[in-house]
Structures are given as C-alpha cells and as structure tokens.
Amino acid sequence: KSLDLNAGISWTTRNFHAGLAAMHLNQPSFYPLRSPGPPENAKADSIHSRIPLSYNFMAGCNIxxxxxxxxxxxxxxxxxSLTDTRLHTAVRMVYGxxxxxxxxxxGKEGCSLFAGAIIKNIEMGYAYSMYTSGxxxxxxxxxxxxxxxxFPIDLFRREPMPYKSIRLL
Incomplete structure (x- = not known):
C-alpha cells in the first residue's frame, strides 16, 4: 500500500463548469505481487512498478x-497519461x-454510480464502479x-463604490 497524491483546480459559474487536475503527483510505486516486498529470489527492481503522472480535464453544463x-x-x-487517452461521460442530477x-x-471499461452532498463548504461523495472488461x-x-x-473566491465581484449626491452637499 502506498500514498497517492493528486491536485486540481476547478472553475464554476451558474451554467458551466471546467477543471484541470494532475494525478499521481508523487508517482507511487508498488509490488504487483501479494507479498509486502520483493521476493527474496528476485532482483529488487524487477517487479517494482510505478504509477505514471497523468492529467485530467473536465467540462460540463447545468440545465x-x-x-x-x-x-x-x-x-x-x-x-x-500522454501515452493513453480516455474519455468518460456522465450525467448528474443535483437537487437544491x-x-x-x-x-x-x-469508456469500454464499465460504468459507475455516484452520490454526494455539500455541507457548508465541504463536498462529500461516494462512488461504486462496476467493470465490464479489463x-x-x-x-x-x-x-x-x-x-x-x-474555497469561496470572489474575484469578479465588485465592491460598491461610495458616492455623494450633489443634492446633499
């Protein structure tokens, strides 16, 4: 078992959302066999695998x-992952x-069911994936x-400008 780090950023408006993410930032390594380390009769790096860095782009709209x-x-x-590209599609229903x-x-691998909730600024989700191939x-x-x-970011919201009416001067 190893730690797998990911990071991303998303942009959401009322009718559109898009995001970018980098997956497997630390490129975690693992041994594909069941033992916790390399077998004693194998070279240490002969069965050692590394998960490559990959990138995700998502986009969608709200109807x-x-x-x-x-x-x-x-x-x-x-x-x-720059050697393999896949397209996944989804439809989500949001209430309130x-x-x-x-x-x-x-893609050709299977399908997933998912659900989630937002409490204050924390979004929690659960997904179950069923595989049909691979x-x-x-x-x-x-x-x-x-x-x-x-994170609430109000970059495009203008602050009200103070003004004085010439009638009151």
Whole structure:
C-alpha cells in the first residue's frame, strides 16, 4: 500500500463548469505481487512498478429542468497519461445545489454510480464502479469516498463604490 497524491483546480459559474487536475503527483510505486516486498529470489527492481503522472480535464453544463431546484449536469472527463487517452461521460442530477446523484460510462471499461452532498463548504461523495472488461472485471467493483473543500473566491465581484449626491452637499 502506498500514498497517492493528486491536485486540481476547478472553475464554476451558474451554467458551466471546467477543471484541470494532475494525478499521481508523487508517482507511487508498488509490488504487483501479494507479498509486502520483493521476493527474496528476485532482483529488487524487477517487479517494482510505478504509477505514471497523468492529467485530467473536465467540462460540463447545468440545465434547469421541470423544477427550479433540480438541475441536470451532463459532463465529460478527458484523461491522459500522454501515452493513453480516455474519455468518460456522465450525467448528474443535483437537487437544491446540495444533494447529487448520477451515472457515468467509463469508456469500454464499465460504468459507475455516484452520490454526494455539500455541507457548508465541504463536498462529500461516494462512488461504486462496476467493470465490464479489463483487469477489474473479476474484482466485483470498487468503492471510492471523496472529500473536497470549496474555497469561496470572489474575484469578479465588485465592491460598491461610495458616492455623494450633489443634492446633499
């Protein structure tokens, strides 16, 4: 088991969102065998693997539907490690800008179900991925829990300018 570090930034307006992220910043290494270290009869680096640095770009839009509190958010995620590129698509439903749930298609690998909630500036999420091909097909799926802090940045909001009326002078 090893620590895997990721970082990203996102930009959200009322009707559009986009983001960039770098995954596996520390390029964690692991041994693909079940033992905690290299077997005694193998060279230390012969079975040692490293997860390569990869980049993600996401974009989507917000569509208000039948109820003012409900939004449908179609989105796309482009993932690349500069040797392999994949496109994932998703549709998320958001209720009251606080609760969300959705489904995604992970290229040819499978699909995911996810849900989340926002409490103050902390966004929490859960996802379950089901694999239909590849190495994860026999695994029974995977679970993911995420936490994100949302920094309030008011870069484009103008402060009201003080003024004096000439009638009152």
């Amino acid at each position: 208000n539907v039948f109820h003012p509190l409900v939004e449908i958010q179609p989105m796309a995620l482009l993932m690349t 800008k606080k609760y969300s749930a959705g489904v995604s298609r992970n 190495i994860g097909k026999g695994s029974g799926g995977s679970h993911e829990v995420s936490f994100r802090y949302r």
